[in-house]
Amino acid sequence: MNVDRVNTAKSLFESGYNCAQAVFLAFADLYNVPQNIAKNITMSLGRGMGGLKQTCGAVTALFLLAGLENADENLSNRENVNSTYALIKKLSEKLVEQNGDIMCGKLLELNKSKRRTCSNIVEETARIWNDYLESKKN
Numbered sequence: 001m002n003v004d005r006v007n008t009a010k011s012l013f014e015s016g017y018n019c020a021q022a023v024f025l026a027f028a029d030l031y032n033v034p035q036n037i038a039k040n041i042t043m044s045l046g047r048g049m050g051g052l053k054q055t056c057g058a059v060t061a062l063f064l065l066a067g068l069e070n071a072d073e074n075l076s077n078r079e080n081v082n083s084t085y086a087l088i089k090k091l092s093e094k095l096v097e098q099n100g101d102i103m104c105g106k107l108l109e110l111n112k113s114k115r116r117t118c119s120n121i122v123e124e125t126a127r128i129w130n131d132y133l134e135s136k137k138n
Helices: 003-014 019-031 035-049 057-069 078-099 104-114 118-137
Strands: none
Touching: 003 019, 003 118, 019 035, 019 057, 019 118, 035 057, 035 104, 057 078, 057 118, 078 118, 104 118
């Protein structure tokens, strides 16, 4: 497992990047996405999609990474789209299993009762993506 990327995501979040930026930036180089572009396209996704407390920004970044991982130049390739959706469902289920939800507002409530932080969510989300990438190697 590449713990460096997981630690990078957590460190980025703790240094002031939002949850989406932290997760996405930790892996952006794998998809040839320049850091400034990665930072800018995920800026509005923090705090549950622009502060709306909807889908967690870390989770949204994970979904963006899944799209990049499964990218296909043939936009009409329904098999590719379906496999990407299946991957997102699988990742979402894992996140819900670990954290109780993927919605920012709900996670904030759950974090209070469990004495956890958004930093923990960022770290776990990055770890889930990292584990997924490692599993593909085997």
